[in-house]
Amino acid sequence: MRVLDRGRLKTNRTHSAVIEISGAGPAGLSAALAVVKAGARARVYERKSDVGHRFHGDFQGLENWTTETDVLQELHQLGVKTDFEVTPFSEVVCFGPGGGERRVRSTEPLFYLLRRGPDSGTLDQCLKQQALVAGVEIRFNESVARLPQGGVVTAGPHRADAVAVGYLFGTDRADAAYAAISDQLAPGGYAYLLISGGRATLATCLFRDFHRERVYLQRCVEFFSDRVGIRLDAPRRFGGSGNFGLPKALSKGGILYAGEAAGIQDPLFGFGIRSALLSGAAAGRALAERSPGAYTAFYRRRLRGYHKSAACNRWFYGRLGDAGYRKLLMRYPAEADIRKRMRRAYAPRRWKQLWYDLYLSRHYPSVLELHAGCDCTWCRCQRQSNRE
């Protein structure tokens, strides 16, 4: 269809049909917002009765270290309003194996703390409200296995490569962020305690030995109680898993895959929200503008280098062990700006791209064996994704 626009003839390439999206997580809702922004209509299918049911009100960090540009500014440019509860954090107290302590700081926020889940004020609820106001149709309680007319699949992780288990509780402690790296607390991963506005999230994020999650979680409770002096009043337990596999095809037969459904995740530490929002928006915009190739081009230009770099970092980090973590932490200069250091660590580098292409892409760890009858978070998540 040709339309007259500001005195010039232009081809209107916007999609006239409804663009369908499966999954109302950050990737799906940002895809829907981008579709509407591009002048098309969006319909999102969500298998649960509301958004955010994968989460439990736990704090998560929206990373602000991979680029010089502030992440909130980047989201504004995408048309995503940051009207969810966010608290900027520029300081983290890090504990190494054996309890050595380093306070790391940045001049600009290192990350923004937000909450996830179906409650009000969470990222998930605020994105839902924005989408509804923009005219997006969301169909809850509809699980979609196929999108025969094409669309965007943003259905979250399809395998569990790492798990996080923890507790949510109230506290009268001041806002603060603590991290601990030790294989005694979180093999291959890290433990964290995040406090904001009288709420706290304490968790261990495991990349190995998932079946002993209870042991590690109990150790983390003892560790943070001892080092930080917190008391867990009426704690609520939570857990979840993440997909750290490498992205494969981002598009297949008229379908674009975005967010964790595409394996777009931070393989080093699991900070996947930003890339879910970015990839979802790019996929939605590409379909709305009838230019699906623009999505793959966007991934290559904006996300692929970071993903490969983080995957290489994961490979090395997973081999450090307690002696390596101790060196890493204690050699860290106290006056350094951690945001700049992190940006450097995640920056796409030629040798990392080569390492990824020649070695990692062929030798990336595959999923582990399921334990019959086991009720750990990893086995439950893995069984669930095998059923879907």
Ligand SMILES: Cc1cc2nc3c(=O)[nH]c(=O)nc-3n(C[C@H](O)[C@H](O)[C@H](O)COP(=O)(O)OP(=O)(O)OC[C@H]3O[C@@H](n4cnc5c(N)ncnc54)[C@H](O)[C@@H]3O)c2cc1C
């Ligand atoms: C415990 C935990 C802590 C985390 N902490 C952080 C953190 O601090 N910082 C960070 O950046 N990231 C963190 N992450 C990762 C981050 O939450 C994810 O990367 C992000 O939510 C991915 O968004 P998504 O939209 O791709 O998928 P999801 O958020 O999983 O959304 C997918 C949606 O699709 C729905 N769905 C699934 N199948 C279907 C279907 N067949 N039909 C219809 N709907 C379907 C699901 O119900 C869900 O609502 C954490 C993850 C976990 C588990």
